[in-house]
Amino acid sequence: MEIYKQIWDEIKKADNILLIAHINPDGDALGSELSLYPILKRMGKKVTVFNATKPLPEYLDFLPNFDKVTNKLPKKTDLTISFDCGSFDRLGLEEKPSFLINIDHHISNTNYGDINLIEPNHASTSQVIYDILKANNIDIPADTAVCIYTALVTDTGSFQYESVNDKVFECAADLVRCGVKPDFVSKMLFQRDRLSRLRLLAKAYETIEMCCEGKVAFVEVTKEMMEITGAIKDDTDTIVNSVRALAPVEVACMLREDDEGIKISLRSKNYADVSKIAQKHGGGGHIRAAGATIKGEFDFEKVKEMLKKDLKEIV
Ligand code: 5GP
Numbered sequence: 551m552e553i554y555k556q557i558w559d560e561i562k563k564a565d566n567i568l569l570i571a572h573i574n575p576d577g578d579a580l581g582s583e584l585s586l587y588p589i590l591k592r593m594g595k596k597v598t599v600f601n602a603t604k605p606l607p608e609y610l611d612f613l614p615n616f617d618k619v620t621n622k623l624p625k626k627t628d629l630t631i632s633f634d635c636g637s638f639d640r641l642g643l644e645e646k647p648s649f650l651i652n653i654d655h656h657i658s659n660t661n662y663g664d665i666n667l668i669e670p671n672h673a674s675t676s677q678v679i680y681d682i683l684k685a686n687n688i689d690i691p692a693d694t695a696v697c698i699y700t701a702l703v704t705d706t707g708s709f710q711y712e713s714v715n716d717k718v719f720e721c722a723a724d725l726v727r728c729g730v731k732p733d734f735v736s737k738m739l740f741q742r743d744r745l746s747r748l749r750l751l752a753k754a755y756e757t758i759e760m761c762c763e764g765k766v767a768f769v770e771v772t773k774e775m776m777e778i779t780g781a782i783k784d785d786t787d788t789i790v791n792s793v794r795a796l797a798p799v800e801v802a803c804m805l806r807e808d809d810e811g812i813k814i815s816l817r818s819k820n821y822a823d824v825s826k827i828a829q830k831h832g833g834g835g836h837i838r839a840a841g842a843t844i845k846g847e848f849d850f851e852k853v854k855e856m857l858k859k860d861l862k863e864i865v
C-alpha cells in the first residue's frame with residue numbers, strides 16, 4: 551500500500567527522529583515506540599524515544615531499550631512519529647512538531663498528523679508497525695520483535711479479543727521466528743505480580759455494584775484504597791477487565807479518583823460500543839475498551855448516575 555511506502559520514505563529522509571506514544575503508556579504504546587529504535591539506529595539515525603510520563607510502568611521494564619526512554623525532548627527533530635495515540639493532547643507535547651506521522655489503531659483517532667495511518671481493525675498499533683516493516687522488506691531484529699509481540703499480547707488480552715484473527719497469529723508466528731520467546735514475555739508480563747495490587751483488588755471488589763439486570767457493573771478505586779494498600783496507578787490497570795469477566799456483565803466500568811477528577815475505564819464484552827460513551831465525556835478508545843477523565847468532578851455517585859443513563863441505552 552502506498553502510505554506504508556510513503557512512511558518509510560519519510561523515515562529514510564530524516565536524520566533526527568523522535569518516537570513518541572501516549573502518556574501513561576500501556577504495553578502497546580511503549581512497545582510500539584520502542585520497536586523501531588534498533589532498526590533506526592542500525593540505519594544511522596539519531597533517535598529519541600520520548601514519553602511524557604515518569605516513572606514508566608515497571609511491568610514493562612523488560613522491553614529492549616526500556617532504559618533509553620526519556621521525558622526530555624531533543625533540541626533538533628526532523629521527523630516525529632507518534633504511536634497508539636488517539637489525540638494530540640495525549641502525547642504530552644506543548645508544541646506541534648514540524649512534521650508528524652501518526653500511526654494508530656484507535657477508531658477515535660483525530661488525524662492530528664501530517665501523515666495519518668490509522669488501522670482500526672488491527673489488534674495493536676505494533677501490528678501496524680509490523681505491516682510497515684513487511685511492506686518495505688525490512689528485517690526484524692529480535693529486540694524489535696519482542697516489542698511488537700509484547701504490544702500484541704497486551705492489547706489482545708493474550709490473544710483473546712475479537713481483534714484476533716489469522717493475520718494476528720501469522721504476525722505472532724513470524725515474530726517468534728525473529729527470536730521472540732513467548733514464555734519469557736508471558737512470565738515478564740504476568741508472573742511478577744505485587745502484593746499491593748492483590749490487596750487493592752480485594753478492596754475494589756467490595757465496591758462492585760451491578761445494575762441494568764446485571765449487564766453493567768461498576769467498581770471503584772479511591773485514593774484512600776491506594777494509600778492503605780500501597781498500590782500504584784499501574785496496579786489498577788486490569789481491575790476493570792476482571793469485573794467484565796463476571797458472567798452476566800456486558801459493560802464493566804471502573805471509576806478511579808485521580809488528581810484532576812474521576813478517571814473512567816470502560817470495557818465491553820460482546821456488543822456494546824463503549825468508545826462512544828468515552829468520547830461523549832471527552833475521552834476515547836476502542837469499541838471494547840475506552841476511557842475518559844471527568845475533570846473537576848470527584849463525586850463517584852454523580853458520575854455513576856450519569857454513566858448509568860448512557861449505559862442503559864447500549865446494553
Ligand atoms: P484505559 O481504560 O485502560 O485507560 O483505556 C482504554 C482505552 O481507551 C485505551 O485505548 C486508551 O488509549 C483509551 N483512553 C483512555 N482514557 C482516554 C482519554 O482520556 N482520552 C482518550 N482519547 N482515550 C482514552
Ligand code: MN
Pocket residue numbers: 578579634655674675705
Ligand atoms: Mn493500542
